[in-house]
Amino acid sequence: MPRPGKSSYSDQKPPYSYISLTAMAIQHSAEKMLPLSDIYKFIMERFPYYREHTQRWQNSLRHNLSFNDCFIKIPRRPDQPGKGSFWALHPDCGDMFENGSFLRRRKRFKVLRADHAHLHAGSTKGAPGAGPGGHLGSVGRLSQFPPYGLGSAAVAAAAAAASTSGFKHPFAIENIIGRDYKGVLQSGGLPLASVMHHLGYPVPGQLGNVVSSVWPHVGVMDSVAAAAAAGVPVGPEYGAFGVPVKALCHSASQSLPAVPVPIKPTPALPPVSSLQPALTVPAASQQPPAPSTVCSAAAASPVASLLEPTAPTAAESKGSSLHSVLVHS
DNA sequence: TGTTGTTTAGATCGCT
DNA sequence: AGCGATCTAAACAACA
Numbered sequence A: 001m002p003r004p005g006k007s008s009y010s011d012q013k014p015p016y017s018y019i020s021l022t023a024m025a026i027q028h029s030a031e032k033m034l035p036l037s038d039i040y041k042f043i044m045e046r047f048p049y050y051r052e053h054t055q056r057w058q059n060s061l062r063h064n065l066s067f068n069d070c071f072i073k074i075p076r077r078p079d080q081p082g083k084g085s086f087w088a089l090h091p092d093c094g095d096m097f098e099n100g101s102f103l104r105r106r107k108r109f110k111v112l113r114a115d116h117a118h119l120h121a122g123s124t125k126g127a128p129g130a131g132p133g134g135h136l137g138s139v140g141r142l143s144q145f146p147p148y149g150l151g152s153a154a155v156a157a158a159a160a161a162a163s164t165s166g167f168k169h170p171f172a173i174e175n176i177i178g179r180d181y182k183g184v185l186q187s188g189g190l191p192l193a194s195v196m197h198h199l200g201y202p203v204p205g206q207l208g209n210v211v212s213s214v215w216p217h218v219g220v221m222d223s224v225a226a227a228a229a230a231g232v233p234v235g236p237e238y239g240a241f242g243v244p245v246k247a248l249c250h251s252a253s254q255s256l257p258a259v260p261v262p263i264k265p266t267p268a269l270p271p272v273s274s275l276q277p278a279l280t281v282p283a284a285s286q287q288p289p290a291p292s293t294v295c296s297a298a299a300a301s302p303v304a305s306l307l308e309p310t311a312p313t314a315a316e317s318k319g320s321s322l323h324s325v326l327v328h329s
Numbered sequence B: 001t002g003t004t005g006t007t008t009a010g011a012t013c014g015c016t
Numbered sequence C: 001a002g003c004g005a006t007c008t009a010a011a012c013a014a015c016a
Helices: A018-028 A036-046 A054-067 A117-121 A150-163 A178-187 A191-198 A207-214 A223-229 A236-241 A272-279 A293-300 A302-306
Strands: A033-035 A071-074 A086-089 A108-113 A218-222 A246-250 A322-327
Touching (some): A018 A033, A018 A054, A036 A054, A054 A071
Antiparallel strands (some): A071 A086, A218 A246
8 A cells, every 4th residue: 555655646646545535525525524426525525536537446446445344335314315325433443543544453343242133133125145244234223224314414413522632643534635624623614612502411511612522632733744743744736635834733632532422312411521431442452541542432432322212113123233343453 | 217225245454 | 174254256235
C-alpha cells in the first residue's frame, strides 16, 4: 500500500482503504450517514483517482459496506424516497483505526452475537451456503433499525459522538476533512445536539458551550505539526484532498469526554461524574487508556440501546443479543 | 433497466 | 508459514 509521498494523489491511488474512504464520506456528512451514491460522489470529488474504473472500485466498496460490521445500513424514511438505504458507521468503530489513522486499521471490527441460533433462524433471503461462519455481518448488523424515527437519529448521534471520540492522528478523519468537521461544530450544524435533544438529553443552549463543555478535551492544533510529531511525512499535496491547516485533535491530558451516554435514553440523566466508570474502557478490551475511550463508551449509546428492542419481533430479535467488539489481531 | 445490496471466491500484502 | 486485512471479480436478487 503506497504511503503519502511528495507526488500528488491525483494520479495515483490514495493510501486509504475502501473502508477508510467510506468512513471518511460518512463522517463528513452532516447526518453522519450517506446513501451509497453520495459515498461514491464524496470519494470521486476528493480523490481523482477514483474517477476512473468506477465499476471496479464501486463494486469493492459495496462489498465492504456489506461485509464489514463497522458499517450499518439505515432504511430510508417514508418521506425520503430514493434508491438504496443510508449507510452509517457503527458507533463502536471509531476505535477501529490505529491511533485514529485512516491509513490503517488496528483491528478488525466485528459484531458478535451471544445467541447464534438467531443467525440460523432469522436468515432473510436464505442465501444457501452463506452460513454464519464467514459473514456475521449482514444479519448481525443494524439492518433491523426502524426506517424512521429514533433509529436513524440515534445512529447519527452515536456516529457524531464517535466522530469526536479520540482521533488525533494526522490522518484521522478530523484532519482529513477537518475543515468541514470543524465547520459543522461551529456553524450549529452538529446533529448530535439536536438528536440528543430529540432523545431527551439536556442540550446546552449555545453550541459553543457544547463544544467547550461536551468536548473539553478537544483542542486545535496544527495538523502538520501533529503529523511531524507522529513521524508521518507530510506534504502540501494533502491540501488538495481537504486536509485542513488547522485540525482538531485531542490534548493528551484529557482522556474522557463528557458526553453522557446512558445505557438507555432516559429523560433524567445521572450526573456525568456517575457515568465516568461506564465510560472507561472495559478491562477485557485491554486497550490503553487512549483518548478514543469514548468509542467504547459509544457501546452504551442510544444506538447500542436500540440493539436491545423492548418488544422484539421475530425479525427484530436477531439483534436482541447483539453486541459489538473490536477484535484484536 | 440500472442501481443497490449480498455473497462467494481468489489473490495480494504485511505482520508475527 | 500462517493469519488477518484488503482488494478484485463475479454472480445473483431485490428494488426504484
